[in-house]
Amino acid sequence: MRNVAGKIVAPGLVDVHVHMREPGNEDEETVASGARAAVAGGFTAVCAMPNTDPVTDNQARRFIVRQSVRAGLARVYPIGAVSVGQRGEKLAEFGEMVGAGAVAVSDDGRPVASSHMMRTALEYARTFSIPVADHCEDPMLAAGGVMHEGLVASRLGLKGIPAAAEEIMVARDCCSRT
Numbered sequence: 001m002r003n004v005a006g007k008i009v010a011p012g013l014v015d016v017h018v019h020m021r022e023p024g025n026e027d028e029e030t031v032a033s034g035a036r037a038a039v040a041g042g043f044t045a046v047c048a049m050p051n052t053d054p055v056t057d058n059q060a061r062r063f064i065v066r067q068s069v070r071a072g073l074a075r076v077y078p079i080g081a082v083s084v085g086q087r088g089e090k091l092a093e094f095g096e097m098v099g100a101g102a103v104a105v106s107d108d109g110r111p112v113a114s115s116h117m118m119r120t121a122l123e124y125a126r127t128f129s130i131p132v133a134d135h136c137e138d139p140m141l142a143a144g145g146v147m148h149e150g151l152v153a154s155r156l157g158l159k160g161i162p163a164a165a166e167e168i169m170v171a172r173d174c175c176s177r178t
Helices: 031-040 061-071 094-099 115-127 151-156 164-175
Strands: 013-018 043-048 075-080
Touching (some): 115 164
Parallel strands (some): 013 043
């Protein structure tokens, strides 16, 4: 057994929010290179957000799983998009994505602005026993903001984002659960 004095011994870590660039921008990162980086950092598994090109909002998630298995490093669990193309207009096919290996859904970095769509997404997600990773931000309140609204933003002459932009969406989405 190796001497582990001064080291941290822990179970493998899981990063639940990574941005793989494959498919679409393999010149920046592939599933294999992302998995290699994860392992180097002590992660045994990562969850890949759907903001690829094209957005992985359908059975294309099988591709991520295949690439992960092929790499043979950290497990890469796909997260499917809540809406087709992450545009917030039409729900993606949750059943297809779960069947293809998706472990959650998210429009990563983009709020689901429609209360009706979020409520429906939460209902569908419950049906498939998967979580919704929500980007809680009211786009109208946050529009043009570059940092937290407050004294520092005022001093710097920058438009701030009020805490209410997040709080309102959290309250809405918590109340959307049926």
